[in-house]
Amino acid sequence: MTASTPSYLWSLQDVLGQGATACVYKARNKRTGELVAVKVFNLASYNRTHEVQMREFDMLRKLNHKNIVKLYAVEELPSKQKVLVMEFCSGGSLLNVLEEPENAFGLAEAEFLTVLQCVGRNHKKRNGLCDIGVLQK
Incomplete structure (x- = not known):
């Protein structure tokens, strides 16, 4: 069984992940054939x-x-359900990475802190966050 939006097509059997509010599938752009996650x-x-x-x-x-x-992109199914079209990451989920034997005790602290600092700095800079956590426009 398949599902689609105007631009993307996926098999309901091709589940990449599932959570409380959404399910993620491997999909293809109908025009270019590019792999994406929806x-x-x-x-x-x-x-x-x-x-x-x-x-x-x-x-x-x-x-x-x-x-x-x-x-x-953000698209809709005919049922009006929202669909986020995202970059497809062939390496699997963060959980998959953390479950690999070399990461049995999590990521190295220094590596983890570096990622957090980069994400935090980028988020703060791009979104105008104040020190008190209030979004400025």
């Missing part, structure tokens, strides 16, 4: 208002860091 939100995700969801999608679209999956 995150299809379920009904539980609609407990948040539409405005909050759209603001979150907009923030994801603005993030630009090598350690954060890129958001390419």
Whole structure:
């Protein structure tokens, strides 16, 4: 069984991950054949208002860091369910990486702190966060 948006097609059997509010599938761009990941939100995700969801999608679209999956587009299914079209990462999830034997005790502290510093610095710089954590426009 397959599902699609106007630009992307995926098999419902090709699940990359699943959470409380969404399921992620491996998909292809209908025009170019490019592999992507699509995150299809379920009904539980609609407990948040539409405005909050759209603001979150907009923030994801603005993030630009090598350690954060890129958001390419937000589309809808015919049922009006939101679908995030994201960069496909062939290496699997962070959980897969952490489950590898060499990471049995997690990432090295120095490596973990470096990633956190880079993400935090990029987030703060790109989104105008104050020291007290308030978003400035």
